[in-house]
Amino acid sequence: MNFSLQEYPPSALLSPFVECYWKGAFNLNAEGAVSFQMVPNACLELIIHLDDLRCNFPGTEDWVQTPDYMIIGLITQPHEIRFPSTVPVFTIRFKPEALYHLFRFNGSEIIETYEDMTLLLGNDIRDFCHQIREESQVERMIQRAENYLLKKLEKRKGEPGYVNQAAELIRNSQHINIRDISDHVCVSQRQLERKFREVVGVSPKHYLRLTRMNRVMRVLEQNRSLSLSSVAYYCGYFDQAHFIKDFKRITGLNPTFFHKERQKFIVLPGQVYIDEPLYGT
The missing domain is CATH 1.10.10 (Arc Repressor Mutant, subunit A)
Incomplete structure (x- = not known):
């Protein structure tokens, strides 16, 4: 396989929002451009390219080079991605409702696409990503990520909202219907579906x-x-x-x-x- 990666768990405080951290590289052999199909994983990926080599996504007419620091929104179908050479990355894999809880940004705004994180969230996220790139050890990258996200979490004091609760129920239940979920989180089915689609990007x-x-x-x-x-x-x-x-x-x-x-x-x-x-x- 022409890529490798290693996953690392988040701290207990961040586990309701972060699926994992991972560090890896694609097109390990660097023998010309290599394309893969990226399969939906029900998560969002904040990808930090660790050097000047970046991946490419299909554009309207040709391949488009992705930003240094990008967020891939929730995807529901496979997307092709190309690596012109060996591309190393550090990534934070978020649960889809986390973007709103931590950054007050709706997942519906980046469904089936990617965006430059610095354009979405400004200097704060840019400075954080710069700091990640300066680290050579993955443990230090993770520690910086944890510190950054815990500060965000501290600003959003209080229990996660009903969308977070509904999403967690779905992840932990193989057989559950929307009526049961709405009853559990104490909102109407219509309200749940509307807010869930807005925050996550798709229906429950x-x-x-x-x-x-x-x-x-x-x-x-x-x-x-x-x-x-x-x-x-x-x-x-x-x-x-x-x-x-x-x-x-x-x-x-x-x-x-x-x-x-x-x-x-x-x-x-x-x-x-x-x-x-x-x-x-």
């Missing part, structure tokens, strides 16, 4: 579909010898046709073909911990 039902497929991806990453039918069942799919339909909708491919062509895809699923044995051949 759509986000549930993304998180379930994200779980599929994580289980496949951790248990590559398992059969697809075993993975589907474990992740809450009791109908193979439904599983295949969702898989193709989110990755663009049949699951069997995807499994064979895995090296062509960037799969960065959020944390899913296996809490029971999985069996399959």
